Amino acid sequence: MILGIGCDLLKVSRIERIVRRQGLNGKTLDRFATRILHPVEREQFVALRRSDDIAGTVRLLSGSWCCKEAVFKSLDPGRQAKFRFNRWYKSNDEYGRPTICGDDVNNTDRFLVSVSHDGDMIMSTVLRQGIQQ
Template identity: 40%
Template sequence: MSTGSIAGIGTDLLRVERIERIYARHGDRFVRRILGADEQLVHRRRQARDPSRGIRYLATRFAAKEAFSKAIGLGIHMPMTWSRVQVLNRPGGAPEIRLSGPLADWYATRFGRAHVSMTDEADMVAAFVVIEPLPAVADSKESIA
């Protein structure tokens, strides 16, 4: 049973131009630092079809990861790293956050589900993350009964 409480909220607003400049300077090194392996595959496909779509993909993922880091209260400090957070689309298209490595373990002991929403325009992207608290032990027992 959900109590409707929130453990954390994070948001980020970003100019696409900022990501364009960083990508122009660092190219694939920047992509590998920011994106996880599955995100890199999506980025390569989008970049090949239309370079501006590739940049917007980088920008939305960057913003979502910033918003996530704010929502969990870590910023970009261990165990939070860019590539340990992936924002991938479910089959229906809705984005979801997938964690890996030490960040996944750290997160699992502190928080419940993470919800992410992203939007992009030609010059700006935004992301919003809401973190649920861990379900209470009593809630877990109620749902089993």
């Protein structure tokens, strides 16, 4: 059963401006990353920062933000009120398909995710399904 659908469209250059303005080692960027990244993603962020990979950092932050905005929009108002970006993360299954994981995922929910990139834009659509136990 479909419980919710959410989508988000993000201009990647918005995130890139933040990264370039703050620098990879800036405190503001670190606070931003801590606020939106799950510990699983945070490890990737630290590795990208250590290797001075601005493009990779921008990709990680923009992809994470876009997917989580779509997840948020797929949730019921009660769960939206408790939503924290850093409790969720996008992963990929054994076939490379994006999936949503995290500390606040109910075992009765299944999230189908589609992510598209085109130039300076990234778009994410999330379909939340109820799973019968």
